[in-house]
Amino acid sequence: MAVGQRVINLFRRKLNKVDRELVESYLDEAGLFLFNQMSFSDQKHAVTVARYLLSEKVDTQGANLRPLIKGALLHDVGKVKGEIAWWNRILVGLIRRFFPRLRTKWGKRGEGGLNHALYVDLHHPSRGAYMAESLGIDPTVVSLIKHHHDEPNERTNLELALLQNADAKN
Incomplete structure (x- = not known):
């Protein structure tokens, strides 16, 4: 997804009907509760990643599609709605892209x-995995949440590799 579209999504408020139907067709009550804790821009990004994985652009043969x-x-x-001001979200995106080492140096828990x-x-992958596990989400899904920013290696399973690729492209 282009940076400009992500900035526009910071100011939108809710998903359209088609996106909402996709979300509701895959997530149970606990999953919907978690999904609704995200900001619109994170929800829209998540739907875009899911749609990309469901598209003909991606070979998901052999993957366990539903947990993916x-x-x-x-x-x-793990990025909870209202926790980060929109201007800080933009700055984080720029820092992540151009000065990635500063995230570790400057990233401090606080308010x-x-x-x-x-x-x-x-830390949103581990935070999100903890939240999902606490609500009884499928362990396969919890693992995908927890490891979606890990460096790929020989132990990276197909579903995680597909998610990482789709997340990076969208």
Whole structure:
């Protein structure tokens, strides 16, 4: 997804009917609860990642599709709506892209501010996995959430590799 579209999504408020139907067709009550904790821009990104995985552009043969799509819809659930101001989200995106080492140096747990936004950006996979596990989400989906920013290696399974690729492209 283009940076400009992500900025526009920061100011939109809700998913359209078609996107909502996709989400509701894959997520149970606990999954919907988690999904609804995300900001619109994170929800829209998650739906875009899921749609990309469901498109003809991606060869998902051999993949366990249902947990993969659930993982796509919930992979950023560790970024909770309202926790980070929109301007800090933009700064985090720029820092992640152009100065990635600063995330680790400046990312500090706290309340609000750029340091906390960087902390959330760094730790949202483990935070999201903890939230999902606490609500009884399928362990396969929890693992996808937890590891979606890990460096790929020989132990990376097909579903995780597909999710990582789709997330990076969208």
